[in-house]
Amino acid sequence: MTKRKVCAWCGGPIEKSAGPGRPRQYCRRSCRQRDFEARKRSRELGLAESDLIVARKAMDGLDDLLFVLGCAITDVQGDVALDGSPEQLRRSLDWLLESARPLLGVSERLRGGT
Ligand SMILES: [Zn+2]
The missing domain is CATH 3.30.50 (Erythroid Transcription Factor GATA-1; Chain A)
Structure with missing residues (x-):
């Protein structure tokens, strides 16, 4: 490869x-x-x-996003431990994706984009 x-x-x-x-x-x-x-x-x-x-504003923004993602992970771990049904897994995945999506593009912004 x-x-x-x-x-x-x-x-x-x-x-x-x-x-x-x-x-x-x-x-x-x-x-x-x-x-x-x-x-x-x-x-x-x-x-x-x-x-x-790194600009403080950019770092604080990233910190907030990581905090939200961390909370979502904790939520999902708890939810899935109680209910492993396909519906719950689907909801958990949606919740994780929704929480993680704002991180898309952060890398470029930290490197001095917009
Ligand atoms: Zn390049």
Whole structure:
């Protein structure tokens, strides 16, 4: 199995580059630019490669979403332990999905999207 190459900035898939040359590291020019700017800024601030700066608002938002998801997991564990019927499993799955769905796209937002 060949590992699919992903963008060093956004983690999105990279189209295989045509012809010779260095393999691409980014899926698009704007990702390469953002990564370059981030690394430049890190050096200016004396940050290590492993340090991460996240806006408080984004982090609080993520924390809220994870809290909601954690509550849903606890609810579902309890509900399914009491009633393992297909109807209950269906309701539990819906509840889990509803609680997890807001997490879609969070990764991109944390990386400085909108
Ligand atoms: Zn990218």
